[in-house]
Amino acid sequence: MNAPVVVRNLSKTFYDEGRGEVRAVDSISFECREGEVFGLLGANGAGKTTTLRMLSTILAPSSGTANILGHDVVTDPQGVRKNLGFYSSTTALYPRLTARETIDFFARINQYPADRVKERVEYLIQRFGLTKYADARVEKLSSGMKQKVSIARTVAHDPLIVIFDEPTVGLDVLNALEVQESISELRSEGKTIIFSTHIMSEAERLCDRIAIIHGGRILASDTLAGLRESTGQHYLEDIFVLYVKAGQETV
Numbered sequence: 001m002n003a004p005v006v007v008r009n010l011s012k013t014f015y016d017e018g019r020g021e022v023r024a025v026d027s028i029s030f031e032c033r034e035g036e037v038f039g040l041l042g043a044n045g046a047g048k049t050t051t052l053r054m055l056s057t058i059l060a061p062s063s064g065t066a067n068i069l070g071h072d073v074v075t076d077p078q079g080v081r082k083n084l085g086f087y088s089s090t091t092a093l094y095p096r097l098t099a100r101e102t103i104d105f106f107a108r109i110n111q112y113p114a115d116r117v118k119e120r121v122e123y124l125i126q127r128f129g130l131t132k133y134a135d136a137r138v139e140k141l142s143s144g145m146k147q148k149v150s151i152a153r154t155v156a157h158d159p160l161i162v163i164f165d166e167p168t169v170g171l172d173v174l175n176a177l178e179v180q181e182s183i184s185e186l187r188s189e190g191k192t193i194i195f196s197t198h199i200m201s202e203a204e205r206l207c208d209r210i211a212i213i214h215g216g217r218i219l220a221s222d223t224l225a226g227l228r229e230s231t232g233q234h235y236l237e238d239i240f241v242l243y244v245k246a247g248q249e250t251v
Contacts, residue, residue: 002070004161004192005032005055010064012050012216024050026216027064032161032192037183039207040196041240047216048196049088052165055194056086068161082111085154085162089169095139099130099149102138103156110157124152128182144175151182162186164195168202180206200236210236212243219243 012025025047032038040048053059055066057077065072071079093102103121112120125134128148133141138149155162164183168176183206187193197203203210204224211221220227220243224236233239 003031004034004069005038005194006065006067007031007051007055008065010051010054010066011062012047012054012059013062024216025054028213028216028218029064030211030218030221032194033208034192035187035190036208037187037193037195037206039203039210040194040213041198041200041203041207041210041236042196042213043198046198046213048213049165050216051213052086052163052194052196055080056084056163057081058086082157083160085157085159086165087151087154087163087167088165089167089171091150091154093138093146093149093153096137098135098137099141099145099152100125100134102149103152106153107156110159112157120156120158124156128152143171144178147171147175147179151179155186159191161192161194164193166196166198168197168199200240204236212240214244214247217247219247 008029009027010025011023011027014022014024016022028051040051042048050059054061054073055068057073057080060074068080069083071083073080097105100121103124104117107117107120125131128151130145130148130152133145138146141149167179171179180202183193183195195206209221209223210227212219222230227239228234231239231242233242
C-alpha cells in the first residue's frame, strides 16, 4: 500500500536582490504513513513552512514531486486540497462570520457533500466545545475559542491528511495543550498528520517519526528511539544539535 504522502526531491528556490538565488528547500524526500504524526523539527527559517506550503499547493515547487493520496500538487491541486486540511498559527478567520458560519463555509468550499454539511457543522461545534459560542461573531471570541474555530474549519471537510504548521506559536500553555490534544485525537481517527515545530517537547510528545530539517535539507528521519540509538544521545535537544552541527560541516 502506498503511503498517503510521498515527497521526492522537492525543492524551492527564490530570488533575492541582496542574496541572489536562495534555496529554501533543497531536494528533500520523505513519506508519511497512514495514522501517524510525522514531525518536521527545525529552527525558524529551516524550510518547514515552505515545504508545507508546497504540499498544500500554496506554493509551486521549483523541482521534485509531492503526492497527496495519489494527487500531484502541481498537476492536480484541486484533488490535493479536497483531501487536505491546513492549520497554522497565522491562519486568519473572517471576523464578521459566526463560528457556525465559518465551519459551514469551509465545509462547502472544500466540497464536503452538501446534504451532510449541517450535520458535520453541528458535530464539530459539539466536539470542540463551541455550543455556547456557535452564533457569536469570530471577532468577539477569546483567543482560545478562535483557536478551536480554526481547527474546526481546518477539518470541516473531514480531510484524511491534516497539516499543522507551528500551531502553538503565541499560545499560552493551556491553549497549546488543547491543540496537542486535538492532534492526538485526529491521529486516533486514522488521519495522517504532518506537524512542524521548533519546540522539542512537542515533537517528543506527539510525533511517531521525526525529520530534522535545517538549511532546507532533511538531515535525519526516524522514530525518537531510532534517533537515540543512531546518535547515542537521549535528549532530543542534543540529538538535534548533533545533526545540525554535522550538517553545517558538510556544507
